[in-house]
Amino acid sequence: MQYDVDFLVIGTGIAGLTFALKVAEFGRVAIVTKKEAAETSTNYAQGGIASVFGRYDSFELHVRDTLESGSGLCKPDVVDMVVKDGPVRIQELMDWGVAFSRDHAGKLELDLGLEGGHSQKRIVHAGDFTGQAVERVLLERVGSHSNMGLFEDYIAVDLITYSTRMKRGVVTAAHEDLCCGAYVLATKTGEVHTFHARITVLATGGAGKVYLYTSNPDIATGDGMAMAYRAGALVANLEFVQFHPTCLYHPEAKNFLISEAVRGEGGVLIDYRGRAFMEDYDPKKDLACRDVVARAIDHELKKSGQDCVFLDITHQEHDFVRERFPNIYQKCLSFGIDMTSDPVPVVPAAHYMCGGVLVDMDGKTDIERLYAVGETACTGLHGANRLASNSLLEALVYAHRAAQQAVKDLGAMNGDVCRDLPPWDPMGTSDSDEAIVVSHNWEEIRRFMWNYVGVVRSNKRLLRARHRIETIQKEIREYYWDFKITSDLIELRNIAMVAELIVQSASLRKESRGLHYNIRYPQRDDKFWLKDTILRRPFVG
Ligand SMILES: Cc1cc2nc3c(=O)[nH]c(=O)nc-3n(C[C@H](O)[C@H](O)[C@H](O)COP(=O)(O)OP(=O)(O)OC[C@H]3O[C@@H](n4cnc5c(N)ncnc54)[C@H](O)[C@@H]3O)c2cc1C
Structure with missing residues (x-):
């Protein structure tokens, strides 16, 4: 079967849904997602979204922290743009109905958290369920829109590309340069459908499942990066994989993250003898950047031969811990760990891909009509190391910019070179027994x-x-x-x-x-x- 749409959005995390909501009044939108719509990394994000709202904070400080973390590889114009767009995009989420936590005093100002690598409190959060709060609101809005079709359990297999050079009779040793949509497998029926689209957007998230230990959900298999690469698009900086230092270490806990914010609120890393070890590695101790903390833990584990280290926040007021980290507290408790009285066993785990499909300031790849937004893209914001909570921010800002540009591109198109797409060729016809x-x-x-x-x-x-x-x-x-x-x-x-x-x-x-x-x-x-x-x-x- 063939579907014809103006916009094909692959992925239902913060990036894909935000993009879809912003283009829906300009054309028909199909959103495909390989599992249930809410099964995204976005939904598991705990800490929050970094942005400048604090009285003592400034764009300059957020830019400086981001550049410092990126170790020389951030694109300064991208950093500047993302940081400055942040407050407007977050205000938009609040206008759409996302209820971020307010401060304890007046309940009026946003309650801003502190995370590793940030010189100021600037993490906008909804308790420790930030991603879930955002995902729920975005999905509700998508559900009430008439111009969008949401296809759950539809997994994109490959992009459909076309050569405009061949069309003009120019034979060059080059890749096809225009995207016409994607082949998508409906996993419940086994049928492969052709989604013909004037604009295609990869919003497929990260690739943590490439590693044995990861904080990412099962959907994070790097599909967008792999599809784009196979189609001939440029990919960049894939060696920069961020390992989150503190994933819960428990035989039954799959992928559960102990947020950076726990160290932001005074949590201290200790070894099996109870010794705080971060001061041996960095003057910022437990608030050092993630790569420093992850390597320190890796070193401690190799040195001691132990399976894990511990994150200790038992010295904090118990009610505060329960209120600030309701999700983490309950999850740990379900495994018999009361974080108000027991240090939490943790190990590092693959968490975030700084690299991805190379895009410009509007989220455009070097294949015409193909965009990439969110974790699957490489924008130049993170450089060699992402600053905590800058990824939801990047996804929001780039989804907005890509949507604006895509609407312009759609308006400028006349005719469609992508008609008469070949249907999917099933090739191997037998069911695998292997x-x-x-x-x-x-x-x-x-x-x-x-x-x-x-x-x-x-x-x-x-x-x-x-x-x-x-x-x-x-x-x-x-x-x-x-x-x-x-x-x-x-x-x-x-x-x-x-x-x-x-x-x-x-x-x-x-x-x-x-x-x-x-x-x-x-x-x-x-x-x-x-x-x-x-x-x-x-x-x-
Ligand atoms: C546990 C955890 C905590 C985090 N905490 C924070 C935080 O506090 N702050 C922060 O800024 N960042 C955080 N991050 C990172 C952040 O959540 C992600 O980078 C961000 O949510 C990515 O959003 P996205 O829209 O790009 O992708 P995702 O939210 O991962 O969505 C990807 C979507 O693509 C779909 N998809 C993938 N492949 C295909 C395919 N082939 N066909 C169809 N659909 C496909 C998936 O099903 C899913 O719908 C955290 C990540 C994790 C895992």
């Missing part, structure tokens, strides 16, 4: 990425990872064309692709900067490496 191959490869990739391309890297480990991924990629390619596609197979193909790109990017960067740390080159090298790592799929004519 599901074990998929799960085995999936497990193997995640494990070797954790061991070889994790918090601390080395040339030898990267080389090992490269050999492993090459073998697995070959196996996946054979398997992919032989059998009917399933969502598991699509995701496996994508995590393998993103793993390969992370390994490639990390191998290219011969220095340590921000989130990328290679023991062979422990220093930052501004002479040669003050630049992005940009990759494009080689052209096969």
